Amino acid sequence: MLPSPVPADPGPDEDLAWLDRDPERESWLDRAREHEEPPEPDEYEDYAVLTSDELTEEELAETEDAAADELLAVEAASTGRRGPGQPGSARVFPGESSSPAAAFGPGMAFDVMPGCAQLAVAADAAAGGDRFAGVSEAELVGVMCAWDRVEAHAAARKLAVVAELSRRNPGPEDAEFTADQVACALAESRWRADELLGTAGHLDTHLPGTNAALRDGTVSLGKARIIAAATSLLDAAEAAAAEAEAGVLDRAAALTPGGLRAAIARAVMKAAPDKARKRRETAVKFARVERWAEDSGNAALMGRELPPDEVLACDERICWWAGELKKAGLEGSMDELRARSYLDLILNKDSRPQPAGGPQPAGGRPGTPGAGSAPAGFAARVTLTAPLGTLEDRADRPGELAGLGPVDPWLARDLATAAAQNPKSTWCVTVTDEKGHAVGHGCARPEPRRHRKRAGPGPPGGAGFSFTPVSRDAPPGGYGTWRLRTPGPGPDLIITLESLATDPCDHRHQAKGHDPGARLRHLAQVRHATCTSPVCRRPAAQCDHEHNIPYEAGGRSCLCNTGPKCRHDHRLKQHPKWTVNQLPDGTFQWTTPAGRTYTTEPTRYPI
Numbered sequence: 378m379l380p381s382p383v384p385a386d387p388g389p390d391e392d393l394a395w396l397d398r399d400p401e402r403e404s405w406l407d408r409a410r411e412h413e414e415p416p417e418p419d420e421y422e423d424y425a426v427l428t429s430d431e432l433t434e435e436e437l438a439e440t441e442d443a444a445a446d447e448l449l450a451v452e453a454a455s456t457g458r459r460g461p462g463q464p465g466s467a468r469v470f471p472g473e474s475s476s477p478a479a480a481f482g483p484g485m486a487f488d489v490m491p492g493c494a495q496l497a498v499a500a501d502a503a504a505g506g507d508r509f510a511g512v513s514e515a516e517l518v519g520v521m522c523a524w525d526r527v528e529a530h531a532a533a534r535k536l537a538v539v540a541e542l543s544r545r546n547p548g549p550e551d552a553e554f555t556a557d558q559v560a561c562a563l564a565e566s567r568w569r570a571d572e573l574l575g576t577a578g579h580l581d582t583h584l585p586g587t588n589a590a591l592r593d594g595t596v597s598l599g600k601a602r603i604i605a606a607a608t609s610l611l612d613a614a615e616a617a618a619a620e621a622e623a624g625v626l627d628r629a630a631a632l633t634p635g636g637l638r639a640a641i642a643r644a645v646m647k648a649a650p651d652k653a654r655k656r657r658e659t660a661v662k663f664a665r666v667e668r669w670a671e672d673s674g675n676a677a678l679m680g681r682e683l684p685p686d687e688v689l690a691c692d693e694r695i696c697w698w699a700g701e702l703k704k705a706g707l708e709g710s711m712d713e714l715r716a717r718s719y720l721d722l723i724l725n726k727d728s729r730p731q732p733a734g735g736p737q738p739a740g741g742r743p744g745t746p747g748a749g750s751a752p753a754g755f756a757a758r759v760t761l762t763a764p765l766g767t768l769e770d771r772a773d774r775p776g777e778l779a780g781l782g783p784v785d786p787w788l789a790r791d792l793a794t795a796a797a798q799n800p801k802s803t804w805c806v807t808v809t810d811e812k813g814h815a816v817g818h819g820c821a822r823p824e825p826r827r828h829r830k831r832a833g834p835g836p837p838g839g840a841g842f843s844f845t846p847v848s849r850d851a852p853p854g855g856y857g858t859w860r861l862r863t864p865g866p867g868p869d870l871i872i873t874l875e876s877l878a879t880d881p882c883d884h885r886h887q888a889k890g891h892d893p894g895a896r897l898r899h900l901a902q903v904r905h906a907t908c909t910s911p912v913c914r915r916p917a918a919q920c921d922h923e924h925n926i927p928y929e930a931g932g933r934s935c936l937c938n939t940g941p942k943c944r945h946d947h948r949l950k951q952h953p954k955w956t957v958n959q960l961p962d963g964t965f966q967w968t969t970p971a972g973r974t975y976t977t978e979p980t981r982y983p984i
């Protein structure tokens with residue numbers, strides 16, 4: 378590896394608004410709106426962890442023996458382990474670690490064991506007191522993950538009991554009061570008990586895969602509830618199809634709650650697009666603005682069930698005015714400035730610091746937020762991604778609004794058609810492989826004026842999108858030059874599709890110097906639409922463009938050595954105890970101080 382001088386610290390991140398929001402907190406807020414007695418945010422998750430007597434020494438020795446037998450077999454799974462003596466290194470050589478938690482090291486027997494009562498017993502025995510004497514950091518992480526799986530397992534077992542109680546009371550006159558029985562036994566509110574019964578029943582009858590994953594501890598209770606909520610409107614076959622969709626359960630263990638929420642929403646829109654649309658349209662009736670007192674003594678104001686395009690337009694406007702406030706010298710983080718801007722816009726106020734002395738011109742200062750000086754429309758700055766089949770009306774597959782999440786096919790078509798009316802909209806076409814990873818890309822340019830002779834009438838139905846090769850002899854493999862016709866008044870668009878392959882890389886997109894330039898930055902953002910940390914979903918457009926091997930150390934400014942990282946994760950990468958590798962296929966591999974490895978694949982686009 379090239380010697381890498383430590384690059385300058387990129388500085389702290391100012392804007393935390395894109396960090397993943399906490400869905401538990403959000404759903405708790407939902408309920409808090411509706412109920413006088415809001416449940417504690419964590420009361421539901423607070424499952425009693427299995428208790429057990431400590432293992433006798435003999436039992437412990439047996440357990441460790443059993444684990445040691447498997448050590449060699451699982452060694453292959455223990456990727457990313459770092460050698461002894463390195464910072465954060467875990468001494469986890471099979472059979473050599475004398476730690477009481479040796480079997481919890483990366484890839485070891487208890488590190489890969491599904492959640493179960495036996496795992497709880499072993500994890501309890503591995504503690505060696507509450508300070509985990511002799512346990513390495515990598516093993517400690519393994520014990521933590523083991524308890525996480527045990528917790529999920531316990532939750533699954535509890536829900537199975539609840540489902541059985543419900544099955545034993547099928548008659549309507551009994552069923553109505555099953556929740557009361559549960560509420561009395563658990564000293565929960567009736568409403569909580571009702572919800573518990575609902576989740577238990579839905580997992581039992583509609584979501585066999587999620588139920589099994591919860592039992593094994595692959596997904597937590599929180600994630601299982603996200604899947605249950607998203608599929609609540611589907612029948613059993615549709616729900617099972619949605620959870621079986623690629624990218625949901627197979628990735629649920631690695632996705633953050635926000636990522637899982639988007640993945641299951643997309644799967645639901647694929648499994649039952651009509652129902653997804655109906656739900657959106659019905660929910661419009663519940664549009665509202667809510668206010669409540671924060672625990673701190675401040676207040677909150679929130680709009681719910683609003684049209685997605687207008688929410689994005691509002692967000693743009695809030696950011697625009699926050700930028701004006703910052704330019705005018707108002708102090709505060711971007712979050713604080715956006716909050717100020719939000720109030721300014723609603724109250725038609727101007728919070729820019731007053732210039733010292735001088736009188737105020739009558740009628741307010743020029744450029745106040747109410748003066749209509751914000752750029753009109755939003756289309757040019759919002760990224761809508763939609764399968765061509767959806768736009769061409771050949772298929773009903775969901776699209777995606779950057780920064781907001783999946784949108785059903787009808788909304789995707791409406792938004793694309795609206796964008797086509799806006800001459801400022803720009804169009805790109807991304808070719809994906811079967812996983813949805815970007816493998817080719819082209820940015821549209823208007824057809825040169827002298828060529829603008831529409832090649833015959835538009836597609837059947839007139840006003841839609843169409844995408845056709847410019848010439849018959851377009852190069853094979855889907856690349857070459859294409860014509861995109863949009864429903865708007867604009868001219869046809871010409872798109873030249875180029876490969877994004879970096880395995881191996883022919884460095885066709887390499888920039889000359891350190892600076893990536895607009896094109897390479899754009900292509901890197903196409904490949905990774907969000908920060909390349911495994912747990913961050915900040916849009917790439919708000920990230921630093923980062924060289925994996927520093928430019929100064931000989932790293933290329935090319936797609937094969939660069940990618941987006943938010944400021945926080947840029948700094949994290951520079952921490953000497955963390956290691957990040959960029960693999961040829963665009964995967965980023967993060968190795969933590971405890972020697973565990975986590976990967977980020979390129980963005981999966983809707984396909």
Ligand SMILES: [Zn+2]
Nearest residue numbers: 805819820899
């Ligand atoms: Zn493009």
Ligand SMILES: [Zn+2]
Nearest residue numbers: 882884935937
């Ligand atoms: Zn390259």
Ligand SMILES: [Zn+2]
Nearest residue numbers: 908913943946
């Ligand atoms: Zn990040």
